[in-house]
Amino acid sequence: MFKRLMILAAPLLFLASVAQAGEAKKPKEVGQYVDLLPVAMPIVVDGQVVNYVFVYVRINLQSGADISKLREKEPFFRDILVRDGHRTPFIVPGDWQKIDESKLLAAMTRDAAAITGPGIVRSVTLTSQTPQKRVVPPRPLKPDQP
Numbered sequence: 001m002f003k004r005l006m007i008l009a010a011p012l013l014f015l016a017s018v019a020q021a022g023e024a025k026k027p028k029e030v031g032q033y034v035d036l037l038p039v040a041m042p043i044v045v046d047g048q049v050v051n052y053v054f055v056y057v058r059i060n061l062q063s064g065a066d067i068s069k070l071r072e073k074e075p076f077f078r079d080i081l082v083r084d085g086h087r088t089p090f091i092v093p094g095d096w097q098k099i100d101e102s103k104l105l106a107a108m109t110r111d112a113a114a115i116t117g118p119g120i121v122r123s124v125t126l127t128s129q130t131p132q133k134r135v136v137p138p139r140p141l142k143p144d145q146p
Helices: 002-024 067-071 074-087 101-116
Strands: 033-035 039-045 048-061 095-099 121-131
Touching: 033 067, 033 074, 039 074, 039 095, 048 067, 048 074, 048 095, 048 101, 074 101, 095 101, 095 121, 101 121
Parallel strands: none
Antiparallel strands: 033 048, 039 048, 048 121
16 A cells, blocks of 8 residues: 555656745846956056056945946946056055955946946956965165165
8 A cells, every 4th residue: 555655646746846846946136237357457656567466356236227238338348447557556655465446446436437437337346356476575774775
């Protein structure tokens, strides 16, 4: 008797598991932002590259923006960030392991708005920055040293 119940119940159990699997595969909500792949920003001191800092940037967009169209422009966002970083490095004086966050965000906000058009970019955030290597700046020379 038990064997018959199991044979009859097997198709129902199979259908229930298939229905559960279908419910689990709902599409994910897409956020209103574009995350840039990590970008290596140079730390240039006296015309010499002394370090690189890898930055992770998120461009937050207004609601209603065409996310798929703007995510396709991610290489353009990275390109302009690299160009800005080489034109005027975002260095923090005396610290060769950090990027000047306010300068980077101001430049990226301006450039992202130029790429997307007016009224699309809500804000730009620097989600993290990681130095390539630990570099300690040299101590300043004493006034009596050459």
